[in-house]
Amino acid sequence: MPTYDIVVKGGTVIDGLRTPRYKADVAITDGKVVQVGKVNAADGSEVVDAAGKVVAPGFVDLHTHYDSQVFWDPWCTMSGWHGVTSVVIGNCGFGFAPCKPEDRDRAMLSLARNEAVPLKTMQQGMPWDWVTFEEFLGSVDRTPKGVNVMAFVPLAPLYGYVAGIDKAKEQRVTDEELARMCDLLIEGMRVGGCGFSSQNLGEVGNVQLDFDGTPMVTDLMTERELGAFCRAMGSLGRGVAQMTGPLETAAFMARESGRPIIWNALLADGALNQHGGAQQSHRDAIKRLAELNEQEGLRVFAQALTTNFRSEFTFEDYNLSDAVPCWREATVGTVEEKRVKLADPARRAAMKEIHEQRGGLFGAGYPLAEIKVHWISSDVPNARELKDTYEGYTIGEIAAREGKHQIDAMLDVAVAGELRVGFATPLLETPPQNMKEIATSSMALPGVSDGGAHTKFVTTARYATEMLGLWVREHNIMSLEEAHWRLSYYPAMAAGLKGRGFLAEGAPADVIVYDPDTVDSLPQERLWDYPAGEWRLVQKATGYDRIIVNGITTFIDGECTQATPGRLLRHGTD
Ligand SMILES: [Zn+2]
Numbered sequence: 262m263p264t265y266d267i268v269v270k271g272g273t274v275i276d277g278l279r280t281p282r283y284k285a286d287v288a289i290t291d292g293k294v295v296q297v298g299k300v301n302a303a304d305g306s307e308v309v310d311a312a313g314k315v316v317a318p319g320f321v322d323l324h325t326h327y328d329s330q331v332f333w334d335p336w337c338t339m340s341g342w343h344g345v346t347s348v349v350i351g352n353c354g355f356g357f358a359p360c361k362p363e364d365r366d367r368a369m370l371s372l373a374r375n376e377a378v379p380l381k382t383m384q385q386g387m388p389w390d391w392v393t394f395e396e397f398l399g400s401v402d403r404t405p406k407g408v409n410v411m412a413f414v415p416l417a418p419l420y421g422y423v424a425g426i427d428k429a430k431e432q433r434v435t436d437e438e439l440a441r442m443c444d445l446l447i448e449g450m451r452v453g454g455c456g457f458s459s460q461n462l463g464e465v466g467n468v469q470l471d472f473d474g475t476p477m478v479t480d481l482m483t484e485r486e487l488g489a490f491c492r493a494m495g496s497l498g499r500g501v502a503q504m505t506g507p508l509e510t511a512a513f514m515a516r517e518s519g520r521p522i523i524w525n526a527l528l529a530d531g532a533l534n535q536h537g538g539a540q541q542s543h544r545d546a547i548k549r550l551a552e553l554n555e556q557e558g559l560r561v562f563a564q565a566l567t568t569n570f571r572s573e574f575t576f577e578d579y580n581l582s583d584a585v586p587c588w589r590e591a592t593v594g595t596v597e598e599k600r601v602k603l604a605d606p607a608r609r610a611a612m613k614e615i616h617e618q619r620g621g622l623f624g625a626g627y628p629l630a631e632i633k634v635h636w637i638s639s640d641v642p643n644a645r646e647l648k649d650t651y652e653g654y655t656i657g658e659i660a661a662r663e664g665k666h667q668i669d670a671m672l673d674v675a676v677a678g679e680l681r682v683g684f685a686t687p688l689l690e691t692p693p694q695n696m697k698e699i700a701t702s703s704m705a706l707p708g709v710s711d712g713g714a715h716t717k718f719v720t721t722a723r724y725a726t727e728m729l730g731l732w733v734r735e736h737n738i739m740s741l742e743e744a745h746w747r748l749s750y751y752p753a754m755a756a757g758l759k760g761r762g763f764l765a766e767g768a769p770a771d772v773i774v775y776d777p778d779t780v781d782s783l784p785q786e787r788l789w790d791y792p793a794g795e796w797r798l799v800q801k802a803t804g805y806d807r808i809i810v811n812g813i814t815t816f817i818d819g820e821c822t823q824a825t826p827g828r829l830l831r832h833g834t835d
Pocket of ligand 1: 324325326352353505711
């Protein structure tokens with residue numbers, strides 16, 4: 262009779278706790294790691310040959326927006342493909358609970374723009390069998406999952422539920438409403454929310470707006486409101502808050518709450534993300550983090566953007582130019598409205614001016630001349646002719662050929678193709694020294710996965726694989742021991758996923774087996790697997806032999822086993 266469910270034989274264990282690597286077999290039974298040492302192969306119902314491979318804890322992805330996708334994709338891919346065994350949803354203050362039935366479409370409209378999840382996909386793919394946050398967690402709990410899921414209580418839905426989103430935007434909230442929202446936050450945490458999340462980007466230069474081009478309800482939050490939420494969380498004596506916005510706002514939150522704060526985001530100098538470059542030099546941000554943490558004694562973690570940048574986009578649903586008013590105005594509305602606006606020469610004058618002033622598309626620094634027309638939909642009139650003339654050419658080439666300004670060259674092609682024209686930026690590489698400085702800074706949590714969001718534009722949910730395959734293997738920015746600690750235990754600790762993120766006897770068996778010489782992301786591809794016939798941009802992974810969640814294998818060599826051993830993790834009780 263075999264003693265163990267799985268024996269992982271002959272691998273190199275890197276345990277996520279920065280223990281120097283060692284060779285050992287790992288025995289797994291009943292969802293737990295039960296032995297790390299010498300184990301007989303004959304004692305396993307299943308034996309995984311791990312010779313030459315690394316055996317490590319699964320990754321903990323703190324920054325995701327799988328709040329809708331978890332209902333149609335149990336493995337929360339891309340994360341599930343890239344060795345992630347636990348995700349945290351409900352980031353940036355966005356989410357779907359609590360939500361009155363009559364406000365569901367409004368909630369989905371917000372997410373359709375600020376995180377760019379297609380509206381039809383959400384409408385068709387979500388069960389909406391909840392009103393309260395507790396009922397939402399119950400629904401996630403019942404849904405089959407291939408990864409563990411923990412959730413923040415997002416603040417935007419609290420405003421919607423208590424005061425109404427649009428009313429709260431106009432006149433904020435009364436003391437009674439604020440008190441009621443704080444009670445709902447505490448109730449949400451009592452049933453398992455790990456804290457709260459918020460986006461506080463203000464009005465100017467805001468990169469993630471509501472569906473109508475106005476700031477999100479949390480963006481204009483006053484200190485009175487934010488302080489009240491912080492003190493409410495602090496009164497429970499547990500929990501963490503995630504905040505996308507200024508570092509000083511995160512410091513204020515840490516002081517008011519006495520709790521850890523996860524601040525978004527630490528960007529390396531010379532790096533671009535989906536919203537353009539950083540507002541602050543990374544050295545200044547790291548210095549300020551050190552002051553806040555080491556001198557003032559706060560706990561402010563930094564989500565560090567640790568992927569190189571590449572984007573594909575169409576103007577059908579693009580929202581990543583929202584920080585620039587003329588682009589924001591032109592990209593709000595129906596597809597037909599947007600097409601008319603993008604064809605308008607008067608609007609283009611302002612776009613050209615920004616382009617001249619700041620360089621690059623949207624003033625964000627993407628080199629416009631190098632952006633390529635990589636795809637034109639076959640359904641548009643004259644598709645054949647458009648494809649022959651433009652597909653595969655850069656904007657710089659088209660502008661030169663047609664004697665046009667680059668902005669005109671790009672928008673003329675977009676308009677001719679009824680906005681169903683895909684553009685692609687080249688890969689923009691962050692200088693390795695700068696990446697090293699942010700990724701190894703003391704409070705950095707690698708990532709800004711954004712899994713489940715911006716699904717047609719970016720594939721940053723590959724970050725864990727990129728850390729191992731590019732930044733550690735190619736550029737040696739840190740040891741593998743440190744990388745696994747930063748990808749698993751450190752984020753688990755920061756967000757309060759207790760007892761996870763490391764590989765040890767007695768711990769839940771969230772385990773990956775991978776080849777450190779070959780682990781890598783595969784090229785970007787367009788996958789037509791979203792509800793309502795929608796597509797998304799993805800990158801799969803290679804080099805992962807096994808991904809095991811709670812002792813059950815979910816992926817073998819990249820192939821999904823269809824197993825759904827993931828659990829809802831309730832903060833405070835799990
Ligand atoms: Zn986010």
